[in-house]
Amino acid sequence: MPDFLKDKKRFYTPVEYVLDKIGGLYKMPILWRLKDKPWRFSELKKSIDRASDRMLSKTLKELVFDGFVAKEIIPEVPVKTVYSITEKGQRSIAIIMALRNYGFELMKEDNIEHND
């Protein structure tokens, strides 16, 4: 597997490419929430409250740019925005679920408590 370029970034493996698109601290948590229904910015913020406004906004912008999420602005007062998952985004859910399940498996081996 040789390397390749995309948007001026160099990648060496397909896994690197995936994690460029849906890696980082917040992308998968966001996609996971959007898989069932659209969410507003402030709802996401409340649910993933460890993320700052800045990071949430930046992350959503990247997900929209890469086609995993769609953004709709509702001109009510005050203005609301609604984020929903796209078909491309839906196709990422399987791998997120697999990572999540494998994570629980590892946590169990390591005797980590969790409430789900």
Next chain:
Amino acid sequence: MPDFLKDKKRFYTPVEYVLDKIGGLYKMPILWRLKDKPWRFSELKKSIDRASDRMLSKTLKELVFDGFVAKEIIPEVPVKTVYSITEKGQRSIAIIMALRNYGFELMKEDNIEHND
């Protein structure tokens, strides 16, 4: 999903936990190579030559510490070391393969050339 601690690190999701264990630039490339047969340090270095000695050594040490890889020292002259995958490591291969396949899928959608 509340947060949890392990080895003084804080995690918020099972996916974060997985990527702490097998994420980063070299862990999956190493596990992928070890899945079929043991490799020596210098062989891994030659194959993943974008990794510096320092990173390769550091990464292998973490994989051994976390139980994904076993290290054997062969007292020949000069000393050789052989790294092999453990049963725990083998169980990580399925998710690596899934990530890899999804990566190829995304690359195809984005018209990225690759020779495999």
Next chain:
DNA sequence: AGGCATGCTTACATAGATGTTAGTTGCTTA
């Protein structure tokens, strides 16, 4: 004695991801 090979380790440097704090716009409500 000096050099070479293997498998490292140490010290220092850099870049990118994320955090913190504050500000903005347009309208509403007290």
Next chain:
DNA sequence: TAAGCAACTAACATCTATGTAAGCATGCCT
């Protein structure tokens, strides 16, 4: 008039992963 909400955005700070360059231990070979 002041304050508040929603959804950001900008400036600056920090932290962590990774990179670079050099050194080190052992024992052989010339």
